Amino acid sequence: MTLLRVENVGQAHNEIEILKGINLSLERGEVFALIGPTGSGKTTLMKLIDLLTKPSLGQIYFDEVDVTDVESDRLAARRRMSLVQQKPIVFSMNVYDNVAIGLKWRGIARDLTKGKVEYVLDLVGMADYAHRDAKTLSGGETQRVALARALVVEPELLLLDEPTANLDPNSVSKIEEVIEHVIKKHKISVFMTTHDMVQGQRLSDTVGVLIAGEMLQMGTPEQIFSAPLNKEVAEFVGIDNILAGMIEKKDGELADVRVASGIISAISHYEVGDDVYALIRPEDITLSLAKDHGSARNLFSGKIFKITMLGSLVHIEVDCGFPLFVVATARSALDMGLVVDTQVFISFKATAIKVIKRWV
């Protein structure tokens, strides 16, 4: 059953379009993660969904009621959802009163409020802080109070705007733990924005990619991260190898894609002559010093031209007629004696390549 429906929503400010033609729906119990780069309009969309601002265009339905304009309907809907902001703010009162205030505004009796507040404070691990001045809390503690404040009203829709941004790892894990608990136990719908792809993948049923105010792709985490529909999404979800090319030959679904001076074998439904991008995740590429490609259809020799250390991993860039990024562990790179100018062999399977249309 659909809880939230956003239809053709646009938002403009000073004649600058911040959001364009956004359509999405959220079922009861569904977790939707909105990902996108900074400035893509995620928070603007979040505020529209939380009914804090009105859209320039389009309609928003909550539980099948149009809540785009009428203030009384908007307040009624707003009281069935709650938002945790990226940089939450607490009121100048103690932690207990901060958490209880939403219930007070809804006219909930004091004795009932007490039980609910104590339960959520315990849930977020802040039971011992009930009488502390909320203004004296650390960033992680403030975020947990904000989460408690949002959960205590038992929302049907929980909105989380980058809930773990700028927090220390301990606070991140505590907040994620609470969110996972709430999602599983209370089956509430969640709409969250995040820049943390792993978090988005792990917590959500559906992922939407918002870039420059447009929802470029929506789907399951698997679809988004393994089969992006276009170059922008591919780049954003961390597919480092995006090779522009053209289908040169086809044999059934197997296609030869000309990429610079090389030809890559890939699975594609596009036709000969079509301009495409071949997307290859670095972790799907095997790098070796000997010419052994096993079952992989694609084998290239090349020379390492750049090595970047990334903690326990190494980012290796190889020139094999076209540039390819490969990821290896620091340990294996050391064992193999990989340095700039080392001659290596690169192999990857045809099925590891996602071919998407390139509009020229």
Added chain:
Amino acid sequence: MSEIWDGLVKAFQLICTFDTTVMSIAGKSLWISAASCLIATAICVPLGSVIHFNNFKGKRLLISTVQTLWSMPTVAVGLLVFLLVSHSGPLGILELIFKPGAIIFGQVILISPLILGLVISALNGVDKLIPETAVSLGASRLQKAILTIREARYAIVAALIMGFGRAISEVGLSIMVGGNIARYTRTIPTAIALETQRGNIELSIALGIILILIALVINISLHMLQRKRV
């Protein structure tokens, strides 16, 4: 020099012995100014909230006008109130002239722009995320406004103290519409003006010290509030 010294000594004697004239004038001054301040607060806090929370044409001009009225001369307000409440004035039927009510009425007019302007500034000083968070937590417009006022409470109380300070120290208005009647409409500033003319220097000094003490208490309160805000 000895006149000032003698005056100071006698003044302290008057204060320490709770001289009935001194205490009566001080008490009258305090309650008239407190009443003015309370009435002005009752008007300015809701009015300031309405101005702050609503966007309308001419809002900036209105705020500028209010701020301009901060420096209204007390005698000008006195003249206005006199014309309004004198027996032939439009509010003559209220029979306020030369009564404490007339002074209170005048002081409300005098300090309202100050309190109103400072209340609007206080509300402007509240983090914009406070009302937004309140709305997202399901607050109605009134609940949002009450919370924002609560968040600005220290700055609002500071505004009230400033208003009280202006009311208790004004002289021109009280003389013009109160008439400086002993035990009735005589306030500290009007008494100082009168007793100095009469040569009762020690009484004037005693009242002056009380006025300075009140100013000191106001100043300390403001500092404490400002520290609390930080």
